[in-house]
Amino acid sequence: MDKYKGNSPVVLKPKSTDEVSKIIAYCYKKRIAVVPQGGNTGLVGGGVPVYDELVLNTEGMNQVRDFDDVSGILTTDAGCILEVLSNYLAPKGYMMPLDLGAKGSCHIGGNVSTNAGGLRLLRYGSLHGSVLGIEAVLPDEHGTVISVNMPGGGGAGPLRKDNTGYDLKQLFIGAEGTLGIVTGVSILTPRLPSAVNVAVLSVPDFNSVKTVFKETRAQLGEILSAFEFWDQEGLDLVLDHTGAKSPFETAPEGGRAFYVLIETSGSNKDHDDEKLGGLLEKLLEEGICADGTLAQDETQAANLWSLRESLPEAAGKLGKVYKFDVSVPLSEYYSLVEETRARFVENGMAEDGTIKTTVGYGHIGDSNLHINIVAKEYNERTESAIEPWIYEAVAKRNGSISAEHGLGVMKPNHVHYSKTEPAIALMQQLRRVFDPRGILNPGKYLPPSEHLPEEG
Numbered sequence: 001m002d003k004y005k006g007n008s009p010v011v012l013k014p015k016s017t018d019e020v021s022k023i024i025a026y027c028y029k030k031r032i033a034v035v036p037q038g039g040n041t042g043l044v045g046g047g048v049p050v051y052d053e054l055v056l057n058t059e060g061m062n063q064v065r066d067f068d069d070v071s072g073i074l075t076t077d078a079g080c081i082l083e084v085l086s087n088y089l090a091p092k093g094y095m096m097p098l099d100l101g102a103k104g105s106c107h108i109g110g111n112v113s114t115n116a117g118g119l120r121l122l123r124y125g126s127l128h129g130s131v132l133g134i135e136a137v138l139p140d141e142h143g144t145v146i147s148v149n150m151p152g153g154g155g156a157g158p159l160r161k162d163n164t165g166y167d168l169k170q171l172f173i174g175a176e177g178t179l180g181i182v183t184g185v186s187i188l189t190p191r192l193p194s195a196v197n198v199a200v201l202s203v204p205d206f207n208s209v210k211t212v213f214k215e216t217r218a219q220l221g222e223i224l225s226a227f228e229f230w231d232q233e234g235l236d237l238v239l240d241h242t243g244a245k246s247p248f249e250t251a252p253e254g255g256r257a258f259y260v261l262i263e264t265s266g267s268n269k270d271h272d273d274e275k276l277g278g279l280l281e282k283l284l285e286e287g288i289c290a291d292g293t294l295a296q297d298e299t300q301a302a303n304l305w306s307l308r309e310s311l312p313e314a315a316g317k318l319g320k321v322y323k324f325d326v327s328v329p330l331s332e333y334y335s336l337v338e339e340t341r342a343r344f345v346e347n348g349m350a351e352d353g354t355i356k357t358t359v360g361y362g363h364i365g366d367s368n369l370h371i372n373i374v375a376k377e378y379n380e381r382t383e384s385a386i387e388p389w390i391y392e393a394v395a396k397r398n399g400s401i402s403a404e405h406g407l408g409v410m411k412p413n414h415v416h417y418s419k420t421e422p423a424i425a426l427m428q429q430l431r432r433v434f435d436p437r438g439i440l441n442p443g444k445y446l447p448p449s450e451h452l453p454e455e456g
């Protein structure tokens with residue numbers, strides 16, 4: 001993104017939990033600030049040493065520890081790359097319960113620490129449901145290793161049901177490296193589907209996107225695995241950037257349309273083909289959908305997915321991207337993009353070229369909208385035209401200012417748009433309990449306060 005600059009004199013790449021423990025105990029003693037880092041694909045600067053912190057990168061911890069092919073429970077080191085884990089599981093008939101565009105670089109420890117959502121959360125749920133166990137190193141004088149529901153870690157192992165006390169592992173999911181270093185993860189993996197179908201549809205307006213979503217859930221409920229969305233600006237950007245051809249035979253009426261990608265995953269190809277085919281026929285016949293294309297093989301399916309997955313990179317190639325990742329009710333979803341564009345027209349920033357384009361896309365199935373504002377450059381004038389206005393617009397809709405990318409360096413001072421003061425104070429107190437000297441990711445995640453560690 002070229003937005004957050006790192007400045008660290010040292011990067012350590014431990015190979016074991018024991019090494020992490022020794023490093024953290026030393027840093028505690030010497031009061032050295034540490035940035036935990038996985039694949040460094042995060043979009044809010046959480047893994048970047050913005051001061052002069054030591055970077056503790058997990059790429060040296062990349063072993064699968066255990067896989068049980070009856071329960072589907074996978075236990076791995078935190079530094080395993082998501083795609084490597086998917087490739088490890090595929091021949092065994094299993095898959096990872098999450099998938100994202102950064103799969104080739106992000107680590108499972110980073111995924112857990114950001115509570116990454118991604119493209120199939122709609123089907124497989126959030127990591128709060130699929131992570132069954134966590135091993136982490138705490139920022140205390142011993143670098144204490146805490147195992148919660150990990151195999152061989154003492155106490156109960158990775159279980160779907162365990163109601164003995166506070167569910168501590170949940171705290172590490174989405175903590176963005178502020179409570180401890182995640183060193184191991186046990187995760188429940190689903191069966192790899194034997195039949196996958198992908199279709200992309202074009203519809204005339206955003207209301208039709210909602211109608212298609214409702215119909216799709218009604219008719220494909222048990223086999224639906226993704227329902228993604230992007231707008232005309234998004235399609236134009238991707239076609240320009242990749243040189244790909246539009247998947248549609250005709251141009252949309254009035255030059256504008258909205259696009260959805262529907263994926264089904266099941267175990268009976270004929271059954272799934274019939275169901276998806278039936279749905280597409282109905283949508284076309286009733287005029288809800290203007291055009292559609294159904295992938296005939298894996299290559300075509302990958303090409304359709306690439307129209308959606310290339311969006312972040314295409315935006316980055318056009319200019320400097322102010323990225324917003326919000327949750328808003330579907331009734332308010334696209335009006336936020338329209339209001340954002342209208343603001344740039346009103347203040348002349350669209351006309352004078354400050355803003356090159358504003359793109360809306362996201363995980364409709366999860367009410368998660370990504371607004372990418374592509375500007376000529378990052379500067380204070382542009383930023384102050386966007387923030388905090390956009391956070392206020394999200395709060396007015398009772399939405400969340402971060403659906404999945406997290407808080408990092410970007411949003412600690414904006415958390416109050418989505419959480420109450422008492423809730424933020426409790427989070428700060430909790431952070432202090434885990435990290436009394438404030439050595440983990442200081443200055444990130446939460447706003448400054450007397451509740452935070454003094455030395456932070």
Ligand code: FAD
Pocket residue numbers: 035036037038039040041042043045046047048058078099100101102105106107108109110111112113114115116117118119176177178180181182183312313404405408441
């Ligand atoms: P990093 O970027 O290295 O770190 C992220 C945060 O976690 C930092 O705060 C860091 O300090 C902390 N951290 C990392 N490892 C550990 C650890 N072992 N212990 C404690 N703390 C740790 N995100 C989504 O949610 N959904 C998407 O669909 C999605 N798509 C993306 C597509 C692209 C092209 C890109 C570039 C990013 C995308 N992301 C997405 C964002 C990013 O990939 C995820 O947040 C990912 O989970 C980060 O993993 P990482 O290993 O790169 O973590």
Ligand code: MLT
Pocket residue numbers: 043101118309311312323362363370
């Ligand atoms: C996505 O859905 O493509 C990711 O969250 C990444 C992004 O928004 O840039």
Ligand code: ZN
Pocket residue numbers: 118362363370404
């Ligand atoms: Zn996303």
